[in-house]
Amino acid sequence: MKLKRIKALALTTALLIGAGCVCPLSLYDDGTSFSASAAETNSTVYTINITLMQFHSEGKSMGNESMIPQAHIVLDSDGTAQLQINMIPLTYLNRLGYLGSLKKVTTVLEENKYQYPTKIETLEAAVLEEYIDVYDSFNDPESEYADANVVGKWYPKKLSIPIDFENHEDDILVQVYVPVMESIMAGGGTKFAVLDIDWNTLTEVVAGDANGDGEFNVADVIVLQKWLLAVPDTHFADWKAVDFCEDDKLDVFDLCLMKRALIAENTTQE
Numbered sequence: 001m002k003l004k005r006i007k008a009l010a011l012t013t014a015l016l017i018g019a020g021c022v023c024p025l026s027l028y029d030d031g032t033s034f035s036a037s038a039a040e041t042n043s044t045v046y047t048i049n050i051t052l053m054q055f056h057s058e059g060k061s062m063g064n065e066s067m068i069p070q071a072h073i074v075l076d077s078d079g080t081a082q083l084q085i086n087m088i089p090l091t092y093l094n095r096l097g098y099l100g101s102l103k104k105v106t107t108v109l110e111e112n113k114y115q116y117p118t119k120i121e122t123l124e125a126a127v128l129e130e131y132i133d134v135y136d137s138f139n140d141p142e143s144e145y146a147d148a149n150v151v152g153k154w155y156p157k158k159l160s161i162p163i164d165f166e167n168h169e170d171d172i173l174v175q176v177y178v179p180v181m182e183s184i185m186a187g188g189g190t191k192f193a194v195l196d197i198d199w200n201t202l203t204e205v206v207a208g209d210a211n212g213d214g215e216f217n218v219a220d221v222i223v224l225q226k227w228l229l230a231v232p233d234t235h236f237a238d239w240k241a242v243d244f245c246e247d248d249k250l251d252v253f254d255l256c257l258m259k260r261a262l263i264a265e266n267t268t269q270e
């Protein structure tokens with residue numbers, strides 16, 4: 001994951017004094033994340049691996065490459081959970097395409113003799129982030145190939161669907177709409193696929209664990225500090241673990257809260 005960095009640590013540190021968690025300074029990320037709004041204090045966040053499989057076949061779906069394999073599950077204290085998936089554009093047969101929409105199939109009401117669903121009930125995935133400013137020939141209102149299903153809309157970047165955490169819900173039937181596929185053949189843009197959830201990979205995101213060793217200690221503070229100073233080859237195991245401001249950005253305000261949290265943790269342990 002590449003995150004753009006601002007190399008103004010010294011300057012912004014001065015702004016920090018007495019700032020608390022106001023987090024007005026922004027750094028931007030272009031990689032995976034989970035929603036800050038979902039990351040409320042009472043939530044537990046996990047990473048989990050997902051694969052998009054073909055409907056009615058053992059193989060991976062061609063659409064699998066459009067999903068970042070590591071997703072997040074945000075589990076709230078009331079037991080409800082959301083699976084958050086990060087989408088990326090996909091090139092296939094020399095054509096680049098974005099996902100238009102994704103629905104979770106909640107009930108198959110009718111199917112044909114080939115067990116292909118013909119009548120379904122669905123739940124539209126919530127869009128948590130979009131590809132702002134990306135216009136292609138399908139969503140651009142100026143385009144002669146504009147697709148009525150997506151025209152004037154931004155493509156989804158991060159989606160959220162409810163998931164049964166307690167019962168380790170798996171093999172979730174989804175229906176996708178992909179404008180580039182629709183452009184190849186009318187009706188061909190809507191496809192079924194199955195989301196395979198690898199519950200064996202479920203890992204709780206430990207707050208502050210920048211280096212992914214399962215602990216939060218001074219080594220993690222150093223990782224964030226180095227990253228803010230743009231030291232080459234500085235990586236996070238899961239950058240969201242250090243997003244202390246829970247605003248989907250990393251900056252010196254996170255560093256400030258991180259240090260405070262570490263001090264508090266060490267004080268409690270004494």
Ligand code: HEM
Pocket residue numbers: 053054055060061062063064066088089090091092093095096097098099100176178180181184188191192193
């Ligand atoms: C967000 C990106 C995309 C997603 C989620 C997606 C999803 C799917 C799914 C679920 C299928 C059904 C077969 C399978 O599961 O393998 C499929 C088939 C297909 N897709 Fe895509 N696709 C995407 C992008 C593209 C692009 C960029 C092309 C470019 C030409 C493309 C062309 C096709 C073709 C030709 C088929 C086979 C047609 C058929 O089965 O009727 N797709 N896609």
